[in-house]
Amino acid sequence: MFRNQYDTDVTTWSPAGRLFQVEYAMEAVKQGAAAVGLRSASHVVLATVNKAASDLSSYQKKVFKIDDHIGVAIAGLTADGRVLSRYLRNECINHAFVYESPLPVSRLVVRLADKAQLKRQHISGLTLIILQEQVCTQRSWKRPYGVGLLVAGLDETGAHLYYNCPSGNYFEYQAFAIGSRSQAAKTFLERRFESFNNYSRDELIKDAIFAIKETLQGEKLTSAICTLAVVGKDEAFHLIDQKIIEELIDSMEIKEDAPADQAPVTDEDGSTGAAPMDI
């Protein structure tokens, strides 16, 4: 393809003004197993699809607790995700050490986004000016991180859900989905997101499971294939027990056998082929 000449390293622009290496990195995110995040006024829920290398192996960990008030779900190169999680944990714990209070989510995601570039970071006061050397889009011998992160957290300004991109961009979302077949989940969420702010914790969790279901498109939704995590006011970030996920899925499937007004399937565009209801 034509763009091959300008995609060798990350510091080369294409004539059209694109950094192809960064775009390829974002492709890696699209190949990863799906992850969704939903936010209400008081809670944030993350859900991921567990992909295992083979039936014999365990599945990859995609949800990480960063601090009591923050957790992330990743899609893409999970190895990069682990490295970034370690960085995020470090930032949170350093802040808590100096200020005895949780790092605000918006400030954490900015640091993460800066890490995707090469930036000097000034930490105020008595301390040090640190040169961030990790990844970047500004040094040719480094490569961008190939992982997208859904950062879910709570601070004094409320509940937050951010998406951090390998390009260094970040946005705040009411709900979002990343990874393979995430478009189906996004379509589902787009229809419902306006009421999310008023959702209770349990409604939010149910919708997260529904969203994950959308990305499975035909595969059976079981508690083994889905990881769920929640953080809320007075509720530290934690993974939800598999048993509870099973109960939730069962209660949802019972509803689906009943006249399906609730099932979002019927208004799905016909081009998806196999109707998810064929379980």
Place this chain on the structure above:
Amino acid sequence: MELQTLAMKDATIVDDGTTERTSYPYVTGTSVIGMKYKEGVIMAADTGGSYGSTLRYKSVERIKPIGKHSLLGASGEISDFQEILRYLDELILYDNMWDDGNSLGPKEVHNYLTRVMYNRRNKFDPLWNSLVLGGVKNGQKYLGMVSMNGTHFEDNHVATGFGNHLARPILRAEWHEDLSFEEAVKLMEKCLLVLLYRDRSAINKFQVAKITEEGVTISQPYALKTYWGFSAFQNPSKGAVGSW
């Protein structure tokens, strides 16, 4: 990796390779008293800066507002207090620059100061101050103290220096939850008066500061009425046996 530690500025590098550090204070402020009351926190200190035993400076403001939510009062070396104010100024500035709805509350500032004081103490180059940090954020009142070696704690009423010995017993007896502002000032003035009588570095010029959810108010300096007509003061050497 570039490393620049602002804290090293106070040390002087001498030619023979040794470093010199401050090991004693020059211009000092005396006690600061702080207590919680119904709407927030009240803090008082005199405006004196002593140069050893000389009451040299009479208009030193030893209580300053920090950001929107805190008050800092200091006793000890005045120049070190000014240095701390510079650090905090930078800290608050960067916090404000985020402009994201989050702000550093009194708890965060107190902890930051603790880290700074402890860090300096570990380098044998302390900031020679006892700090009182009070504030209100989201309805929560906060009052804490940090000493020059990094010891820190929170309480309903705190004092530094002589205040610990003269004022706190009064506060322990008479402080209670939900004092009105007038009651709190009265109690404060009672403590300040004792300090004025008995602390030789205290002067009769005080500032009382209060912080509530609405903000900070620091009073203009004023004097307390003293009474020296006690019979014991009339003939001070009456009971004293001496050779002169």
